[in-house]
Amino acid sequence: EAEVAQSPRYKITEKSQAVAFWCDPISGHATLYWYRQILGQGPELLVQFQDESVVDDSQLPKDRFSAERLKGVDSTLKIQPAELGDSAMYLCASTPGDEETQYFGPGTRLLVL
Amino acid sequence: AQSVAQPEDQVNVAEGNPLTVKCTYSVSGNPYLFWYVQYPNRGLQFLLKYITGDNLVKGSYGFEAEFNKSQTSFHLKKPSALVSDSALYFCAVRVHNNNDMRFGAGTRLTVKP
Structure with missing residues (x-):
């Protein structure tokens, strides 16, 4: 069964450093989402792509976060500089163009020291 | 904007007993409702969804959920709990033609032998 791939699974960094997360959605899935999940809470959408275009980045802290999906396939989420409050699980999800269900990857757990 | 409430942070049941995890929602329009399960340090796994049709939806691992429009609820149920069901x-x-998916804060289910 096809799955969403994410790497790294775990990342420890010091504040003010730059970090990057990678996501490869299920093949053929046009829509890709990045979520942030703070411990004890549900996921919150950071950015949504339709193919290579950003559909919604209203909740993305654009002063430090950036996301791209240059060829409309895999995607990278970057934080620069990282802050202590960025410690969380970063989840990637994807859907085909005409389906409602979002399929999630295993996530990247970030710890900022 | 849509929202979801999971009124119980924690649900404890004995193995073999029925379980219920509660969910209420608020939307403008017809809701699409989903249940996901998350095991430690993993992404979210899709369990089931209600889009339209029969109010009783059956999903993975023996779980089911009932859509109740008048009570704006979508409670998750299982007739006989297993220890391995312990998870978040x-x-x-979300609503039709809107990819903005809102998650509840989560309910931790513990099934004791």
Whole structure:
């Protein structure tokens, strides 16, 4: 069964450093989402792509976060500089163009020291 | 904007007993409702969804959920709990033609032998 791939699974960094997360959605899935999940809470959408275009980045802290999906396939989420409050699980999800269900990857757990 | 409430942070049941994890929602329009399960340090796994049709939806691992429009609820149920069902459960809602998925805060289910 096809799955969403994410790497790294775990990342420890010091504040003010730059970090990057990678996501490869299920093949053929046009829509890709990045979520942030703070411990004890549900996921919150950071950015949504339709193919290579950003559909919604209203909740993305654009002063430090950036996301791209240059060829409309895999995607990278970057934080620069990282802050202590960025410690969380970063989840990637994807859907085909005409389906409602979002399929999630295993996530990247970030710890900022 | 849509929202989801999971009124119980924690649900404890004995193995073999029925379980219920509660979810209520608020939307403008017809809701699409989802249940996901999350195991430690993993992404969210899709369990089931309600889009339209029969109010009783059957999903993975013996779980089912009932859509109740008058009570704006979508409670997750299982007739006989297993220890392996112990995990974090998330309810989510979105509306048609809107990819904005909102998640509840999650309910931790513990099934004791």
